[in-house]
Amino acid sequence: MRKGIVQAALSAVFFVSVLPFACPDALIIGGSAGWSAFADRRGVSESSGVRNKPVLTLSSAKSSPENGADMSLSFDDPIKGDAAGNYAITIPQSVSIAGPLRARSGNGAALFAGAEGGITVEPKKGSEALFQVGQRIGDFSIEFWLYPANMENGEQILSWNATRRSRSGDIVFQRIRCLVARNRVEWAFADFFSSPDEQTRVPIMLSTRGSLVPRTWSHHLIRFDSSLGLLEYLVDGKVESVVYATSSGGERGERYVPIVGSGGAFSLGPRFTGMIDEFRVVTSFVEKAALPRFPRAGGRAVTKLLDLGTTNAAIRGLDATFSAPLTSAARFFVRVGDMPYGWKDEEASWIPVEPGKPVPVELRGRWAQISCVLYPDGAGEVSPILEELRLDYEPDVAPPPPSMVMATAKNGAVELRWRSSSDSDVGGYLVYFGEDPSEYFGTSPTIGASPVDAGLATSFVVDGLHDGTLYYFAIAAYDRASPRHIGEFSREVTARPARTVR
Numbered sequence: 001m002r003k004g005i006v007q008a009a010l011s012a013v014f015f016v017s018v019l020p021f022a023c024p025d026a027l028i029i030g031g032s033a034g035w036s037a038f039a040d041r042r043g044v045s046e047s048s049g050v051r052n053k054p055v056l057t058l059s060s061a062k063s064s065p066e067n068g069a070d071m072s073l074s075f076d077d078p079i080k081g082d083a084a085g086n087y088a089i090t091i092p093q094s095v096s097i098a099g100p101l102r103a104r105s106g107n108g109a110a111l112f113a114g115a116e117g118g119i120t121v122e123p124k125k126g127s128e129a130l131f132q133v134g135q136r137i138g139d140f141s142i143e144f145w146l147y148p149a150n151m152e153n154g155e156q157i158l159s160w161n162a163t164r165r166s167r168s169g170d171i172v173f174q175r176i177r178c179l180v181a182r183n184r185v186e187w188a189f190a191d192f193f194s195s196p197d198e199q200t201r202v203p204i205m206l207s208t209r210g211s212l213v214p215r216t217w218s219h220h221l222i223r224f225d226s227s228l229g230l231l232e233y234l235v236d237g238k239v240e241s242v243v244y245a246t247s248s249g250g251e252r253g254e255r256y257v258p259i260v261g262s263g264g265a266f267s268l269g270p271r272f273t274g275m276i277d278e279f280r281v282v283t284s285f286v287e288k289a290a291l292p293r294f295p296r297a298g299g300r301a302v303t304k305l306l307d308l309g310t311t312n313a314a315i316r317g318l319d320a321t322f323s324a325p326l327t328s329a330a331r332f333f334v335r336v337g338d339m340p341y342g343w344k345d346e347e348a349s350w351i352p353v354e355p356g357k358p359v360p361v362e363l364r365g366r367w368a369q370i371s372c373v374l375y376p377d378g379a380g381e382v383s384p385i386l387e388e389l390r391l392d393y394e395p396d397v398a399p400p401p402p403s404m405v406m407a408t409a410k411n412g413a414v415e416l417r418w419r420s421s422s423d424s425d426v427g428g429y430l431v432y433f434g435e436d437p438s439e440y441f442g443t444s445p446t447i448g449a450s451p452v453d454a455g456l457a458t459s460f461v462v463d464g465l466h467d468g469t470l471y472y473f474a475i476a477a478y479d480r481a482s483p484r485h486i487g488e489f490s491r492e493v494t495a496r497p498a499r500t501v502r
Helices: 005-010
Strands: 014-016 025-030 040-042 044-047 055-058 069-073 087-090 095-098 109-113 119-123 140-148 156-165 171-181 184-194 201-207 218-225 230-235 238-244 262-271 273-282 299-302 314-323 329-337 351-353 367-375 385-394 403-410 413-419 426-434 452-455 459-463 471-479 493-495
Touching (some): 040 044, 044 299, 055 367, 069 119, 109 262, 184 230, 201 230, 201 238, 262 273, 314 329, 367 385, 403 471, 403 493, 413 471
Antiparallel strands (some): 014 314, 040 299, 044 055, 055 385, 069 273, 087 119, 095 109, 109 273, 119 262, 140 218, 140 273, 156 171, 156 262, 184 201, 218 230, 230 238, 299 367, 329 367, 403 413, 413 459, 426 452, 426 471, 471 493
């Protein structure tokens, strides 16, 4: 029995990492904050209903129709219908669309309630559809995922009907049927395969060897090799039945090929209870069906640039709440920079981090990015589930101002003294001065305009001042970062230079 993400998650062991240190600042992604930060998602999708809040999982949605696709019905977006563009789709009210938690792949599957009728699929006029009237079909494959609710005898999964006139003038009624009979799935091709001269037709019957398990997804593939006249029926990648469309009924003899009549239309699930997903017709003999729910290579999601507020901010660790059932896995990477441009997606720029542990190297910068890579289990059936991420970091804040600032008036100058800032990251001090309180726009012909860099000194003489004028002063410390972070002003002090002052 194939398990999907929901079933596997019920028995999963959750790994909730808790960082062994406390950081004053953190960025939360996922959970109540949502996943909008992950702007770049390749093979990863957001899922609701798996947990209380939306989560990130591997995406089971198939890519755009592969080369040779004649019909492609994913049911993820029923309005778009056939992604290959060759067929018109009509979905009756009796057929609904199951959501992503029930679908085999992507966001939807066709859900049938056993009513008469079904989804009608007809070739568009002027299209190159394989089942367009008059077509002589070479190699072809029909594949889909099936989820029967009950497997009741008489249930009809698929039908196709058409009429054509043979060369002798006879009206031929063509049929393809896929139904449940004697607890098995049977395929019947009536008047579909004809000899090259169209005088002889051969009926074809194929069936499963045993019954299908209800309420379980299974993959079904009918494939035809026109060079051999070989028709095979596979379920979950295993051959169930083999028939030769030849005059001998074996490998030898004249090969018969399908010739399409007029009025041909598919009906999916006309009398069926259950779900059908990823229905495809391909103009080739499919050698190996893509059975895994998720790609073995996994998927990747990358956040947009995350602003940490200050240059030289230090990444302390990444915390993650996720589950990795069976052999599925999740890997996390972080990178930083001080500029919000010039980033290249080079593998060497990403540093692997383990949730709940400090980062292995020093990571400093104003801008950060997180990359998350999700891998399925060995069978490609189960995805890890990411609930929340927390990036813990420490902003590179400016040092506090110096204390005990004192101003001594002198002749045409003021001498300032202060006690060093308590921060170990002090790179120096800036001296601010001016003629108005809290407005330090002063200038001096000898030392220049305010502020003046005093370096690591704890005293400084502001000269070139006017005697008799009251000046206001404040000191601010800055750190060793580049660019530097300038702290708050110290307490304001005043002094009035005078010629009588010695």
